[in-house]
Amino acid sequence: MTDDDDEVWSAVAAEWAELWGDFADSARRAVIAAAGVSTGSRVLDVGCGSGELLAMVDALGAVGSGTDPSRRMLAIARARAPRADLRHGCAESLPWPAHAFDVVTAFNSLQFAEDTDEALAELARVVVPGGLVAVSNWAERELNDLDTIETALADAAGDEPRPDGDLRVAGGLERLFADGGLELERSALVTVPWEAPDDDTLVRGVLLGEDRDGMERARATVLAAAAPFRTGDGGYHLSNAFRYAVARTAG
């Protein structure tokens, strides 16, 4: 973990929480159900961001812990899930001893690890033998309305759209677990809609992290590409998808 990992996500933490924090709630609910999280379950969320999953497991009576390289994300998570044990850290080196949790999750975060196989081994280290590890990520670009806008932005900049990473494509999470020696329990695709009430919110969300000039330059491209997703009330509804997989460590 470097200072950069903290800076990059701390710079956008407040806007992330505001604009994107809860958009993957349907995937979170599906993983919580698939992993059987209930009263007393010890759950660690790796790359916990602004703490939405931790608030959900807390409401179920589970004991939540979270880690993130971004100190600002952790501060927001602390406010959202005050009972959670939150520690500065990253997937590659988790600040907990072995076998401390019943369930370990990573939502939209494992792809930022230097080496996802090594990070998975670290997630598995802190789970009890026979415990569960769940990973969830954006599905492949063609399943996401957001891709239409990102492709338009790449075209306008003369770039190729970013290729799908290994964790996004069909079978990617299953392969990750098989390579790591974990036994797959369940995997599925979940719809994760993202909504913006107006043009400004759409532009701020899609261009998260851009400075004011960058946003002004790209605004027209974003609005034109998003036209098919416009709702009757002047907002936008983008249909997107996450994949998740839940697997068991050796007992």
Ligand SMILES: C[S@@+](CC[C@H](N)C(=O)[O-])C[C@H]1O[C@@H](n2cnc3c(N)ncnc32)[C@H](O)[C@@H]1O
């Ligand atoms: C896209 S956000 C997702 C946040 C949260 N998991 C969610 O689903 O809303 C990515 C998060 O991963 C964190 N992150 C970046 N590099 C990481 C790493 N190597 N290990 C763990 N988390 C990391 C970021 O700080 C950020 O909070």
